[in-house]
Amino acid sequence: MVRAIMHGCNGKMGQVISGLAKADEQIEIVAGIDRYMGITNDYPVFDSIEKCDVEADVVIDFSNAAAVDALLKYCVEKALPVVLCTTGLSEEQLAKVEEAAGKTAVLKSANMSLGINLLMKLLQDAAKVLGPAGYDIELVEKHHNQKVDAPSGTALALADSINEALDQEYTYVYDRSQVRQKRDQKEIGISAVRGGTIVGDHEVIFAGVDEVIEFKHTAYSKSVFGKGAVEAAKFLAGKPAGRYDMSDVIHF
């Protein structure tokens, strides 16, 4: 049985994971961390990670970028593997993630769903053909109105995946409103839409002369992310220090 600490336990994803873990004999949430205390859970909840003295094998994190520095410090000190799902980390924080991975196992992924992780692979094949053929690449993501970061971590990860296939030659453009010039061919435009309860839509558009190829992923429920995170936690418990991602968990 894998013992997990749920960081951000009283948030939307924290509650999805709590529900999934209850129905799973291979994982148990032994403690939760959240600064919001308005929910009753069947495990002890602490208002900050530093206060948690419960023994565990892994941490699952769906919280807020502002909470990630303290989390990494705690996991490094306790040599505790961490599945890092929070998005919107700064460049400085991304460097801290790499540093932490030198001391404990860190699996970071902006999207835990099978579909998006497959899409990242498919896009690399498409980009290798369509990029050199001069197709313009644009990405549009849509999320619910409670989301604080933009663009989504997934949109950035999809763009990174495409750019890797194209020898890192592309730059990202987030806002065209102040730019009075035509797009450069080696740009990836990234646009964010926020509204209602949209769980998560990602569309990648390759636009050429007289034809357009579109790839689209739609998440209809947060459980697609939750299931991936639970599998990632089971995978990461007991692993040596290092940087892991969902390609270590999902084998295509």
Ligand SMILES: NC(=O)C1=CN([C@@H]2O[C@H](COP(=O)(O)OP(=O)(O)OC[C@H]3O[C@@H](n4cnc5c(N)ncnc54)[C@H](O)[C@@H]3O)[C@@H](O)[C@H]2O)C=CC1
């Ligand atoms: N990698 C993936 O597949 C996915 C990642 N996410 C990301 O996960 C994060 C959380 O998403 P949601 O659950 O929808 O958000 P949410 O806002 O519903 O939940 C976040 C929880 O973290 C808590 N929190 C915030 N700061 C804290 C702190 N300093 N200490 C302790 N607790 C703190 C909040 O009180 C809240 O309960 C976001 O960054 C989101 O983008 C969300 C879905 C899928």
Ligand SMILES: O=C(O)C1=N[C@H](C(=O)O)C[C@H](O)C1
């Ligand atoms: O905040 C969300 O909800 C989501 N965030 C992740 C992201 O920023 O990519 C993943 C998913 O799309 C849902």
